[in-house]
Amino acid sequence: MSAMWRRAGSILCALAVVSPMVLFVAPPASSATLAWSACDAMVGEAKARAVPTARCGSVAVPIDWTKTDWTKPEGAQANLAVIRIPATGDRIGVLMVNPGGPGASAVDTVAEMGAALAGSAITERFDLVGVDPRGVGHSTPQLRCRTDAEFDAFRRDPLADYSPAGVAHIEQVYRQFAQSCAQRMGTDFLAGVGTATAARDLDVVRVALGEPQISYLGYSYGTELGAAYAAQYPDRVRAMVLDGAIDPDLDPIEHRIRQMAGFQKAFTAYATDCARSPGCPLGTDPAQFVTRYHQLVNPLVQRPGPTSDPRGLSYQDAITGTVNALYSQRYWKFLTSGLLGLARGTDAEDLLLLADDYQGRDAAGRYTNQQDAFTAIGCVDSPYPADPASWAQLDRRAREVAPFLSYGPFTGFAPRDVCTMWPVPPTSSPHQASSPGPGKVVVVSTTGDPATPYSAGIDLARQMDAPLITFEGTQHTVVFNGDACVDTAVVDFLVDSESPPDGLRC
Template identity: 50%
Template sequence: MRLFRPVAVAFVAALTVLGCSAPAAVQPPSDAGVPAELEQFYRQSVRWESCAGYGTDGPVLARNGVECARISVPLDYGDPAGETVSIALSRSRAGGERIGSLLTNPGGPGASGLSVALVADGTPVAERFDVIGMDPRGIGSSEPGIVCRTAAETDADRALDPGDTSPAGIAEAEKLNREYADLCAERTGVDVLAHVGTREVVRDMDVVRGVLGDDRLNYLGFSYGTRIGAEYAQKFPDRVRAMVLDGAIDPDQDPVEEMLLQAEGFQRAFEDFANYCAGYDGCPLGTDPSQAVERFRALVGPLLETPAPTTDPRGLSYGDAITGVQQALYSPALWGSLRGGLESLATSGTGDTLLLLADLYEGRGDDGSYSNITAAFDAVRCVDDEPVTDRALAGEIDTRFREAAPFLDDGRGNGSAALDVCAFWPVPPTSGTEVADLSGLAPVLVVSTTADPATPYLAGVELAEYLGGALVTFEGTQHTVVFDGEECVDSAVTRYLIDLEVPGSDPHC
């Protein structure tokens, strides 16, 4: 789950080239839970092929022996005889005795999931499951895709001042947000935008389960993927074999409160980074972590007036500097890059590293093209949750956000704020809040990290309690941890997925 926008986990970047496994046996579609009106979708055959033509990650996936395919699902499940959309899938086949398929989701919303087919590579889980990646409807290689801005328009938007709270600044921001919403409607289509929410993705997941031949679902969801998983469990409780939810979103959490808790999480991650940085000579935030916020604000504040030069002609805007910092705070693996980026800004006034981090967050490739992660994030969240349309409430949220995350406070708070794009979205929210009957749901395993900057630890505690599941606690400062090399966590997840062994108490890793 991103701060405002989701982060795509770069699973592919660290992959090694593997040999292809032997051809897999064809799995007939499952007969479990097939509604008569949707029979043609549940019983469709899947034609697996090379991933080479599936997005920017496709060639790497193909070299790693991953196969890809597309299946059809209804655009509107209320009209199954109407228009259809295409869902892109990837498959890393089980290397040994197969239990079934393990469907995965990397989070977002908006992140492509195809490369997550290799998230368990080299583990016993990859031996026993076909690991399945999925691009949810409208995202990545699924068709039609959610389209809002062009690459040039996105570059221009990133260069703008994101936080002018003067009356003129707020009016201009709302004008741009309204124009952006109109572009999304024009370039994607209102009918598509009305059917890209979690409500539809959950139905798509069950079709995927059926066509892959599994009577019950095995699922691994990260971040926003925990919301998808939880809603699947609520809608289809009797169709879950095993479900791991890592980096949880509390289904009962108010979206505004969720955002404010996220701000607190990023502040804690910034403070942990400042402590780490203070151990290095020349740390741009100084040797006293208590002064880190003040030094950081002095370092990035001037970018509001003058972007920092970069080898890329765009330069580093204030907004991109903040975005780059947010990207790095998701994982200690990026703290070295963040320290170097801030050091370059402090010593030479250049912003290349922070711009690269911001590009990673925004889904910008080396060729200047963009994935649709940002457009998809906006499209999904605007139909998943009620928008804030009260300007007084928007101003109160802005004030509370600055208090929760002072390292992000540019000093221009005045109790006023622009309404964000969802206030101008061309279709209404679609996700409901009905109470679910969870009888028949198999035990779910929730993994929660104590200092997760994006999804608070307590959300995992509450999600496990809500679903009547088990909890694994990881002591650390990062966003999600399953199959990240932490043996304590991975062994618990492996035993659960393969043997359905549920921890008797909360293991602290």
């Protein structure tokens, strides 16, 4: 299959970690309702035509679970968007899918998966279900902290100067973003978008579907949501596949360092492959790959690079476009084309398109809300150190493990993350995941995954007492992306509850 379901947020922002601090009880079945209709209005006519049996709807949940009695459902609510594609054969139950982010739309993903997996054992035996968490995708209210014009302006700023004055400027940009988010969404809404709440919301949808248990497939951040659900509702898990695992026991600093190291590994793999072709913009000497890359992108701090788009290519967009390409080898050719355009001084359009794809900008200049949701969810999912010294230390370590991402010399100063300025406190903290029971979970991890490094898969499998499927490759996530070895093992587990062989490597 050609689809790649989709990514965790990259090194450009920190990933979230969530703690199962409270075991929630689901609301009475009578209080969770779901009315179905055609999906055209939600996913668009083209996607709806590709899965004509799909039905869409929404489930209401309270903005603040602590202030709501389901017998008295007054107060502010959010509406979770839901898609369901019925099984075509001997039905087992529902397979809920979350594509990651946080902030990616499960509704859109399931619409695409339903078409791509048509005729497979998965669509025959399971209703495919996607639930957009509160604030995400097609759910309402949609979490938006900035306008399209404001996002464009943000991307034009290099955010690369780590002098004291430069750090002060970057932190002011972050502070303004946090304040804008509070003003536009309200602190009550922002306080309730964490992963623990999303897991509780997911169980409300289970009740509305009338299902005693769910099967679940989570990609990237979706593994974190799945692990949170398994901790809160272990008896409601039938089977769970977690692909592109996040280790919930890591603090944000350590997670970011490991992720940066993963992207450096992917960059080296890309550059090595590029060097096999004549005219590679990074040359043929491995010792010079990073230096050549800096020679191409660092001048963009002072002046945008050439593109047919009047925006030009900013420094921030060059880095974002590069990172996007490192998620999958199928994007490498576009990275090469963009870097060649920079080297020749002609047109680096492909790097800008890669950055637009990552940031969710369409040709008309409209953005999805994925990046705003990503930040808001991550900021309440873990505490971030507020002292500047921690972030200077992060910068020092990052330059060691991921030199291709570093600009200029180490200064001893670095901006604190936007989450240190967030208008609501974190609601969770790092923790170890727990098992919902023997034989219920399988973890999949890719050796060269840049966004969710392989070691996280090993750690998550150990914490959940689950078998690990290892995929040898350089990409982010693999299930149902065309590898027969992985897909056969996953289908056998989901359909027949057959665990993969010990130590399976694909």
